[in-house]
Amino acid sequence: MVLGHPETTAAEVTEHFSNLYYSLIPHTFGRSRPPVIYNPGILEKEIEYLESLSDIKAASEVVEFWNKALGSRGIRHVVVWLLSGLSCSSLTSDCCITVARGIQDKA
Numbered sequence: 001m002v003l004g005h006p007e008t009t010a011a012e013v014t015e016h017f018s019n020l021y022y023s024l025i026p027h028t029f030g031r032s033r034p035p036v037i038y039n040p041g042i043l044e045k046e047i048e049y050l051e052s053l054s055d056i057k058a059a060s061e062v063v064e065f066w067n068k069a070l071g072s073r074g075i076r077h078v079v080v081w082l083l084s085g086l087s088c089s090s091l092t093s094d095c096c097i098t099v100a101r102g103i104q105d106k107a
Contacts, residue, residue: 014038025050 018037025046027034037043 011036011038021046025053 015036018034021037022029022034035042037046
């Protein structure tokens with residue numbers, strides 16, 4: 001297949017760009033062949049996936065910022081600092097239930 005060649009079909013071009021997308025954005029297909037992004041439903045799912053990756057990256061940057069800021073105060077991780085404010089020593093189920101109830105009460 002040659003892009004721009006008169007004999008290149010729309011299906012070949014679509015498959016080419018789908019493969020390019022999958023090679024740039026991490027996915028887990030195992031040994032299965034990734035699906036061609038050929039309809040709005042598949043495209044919408046991939047857009048949602050990209051948005052969630054963006055959210056994960058932003059959250060990671062926030063945690064990294066706070067870890068650096070708190071590291072100068074001798075606190076090793078922002079989660080430890082947050083748990084200390086909640087009187088929790090670790091992410092046990094009891095602690096998570098307490099936190100969830102507190103969030104629910106404020107909503």
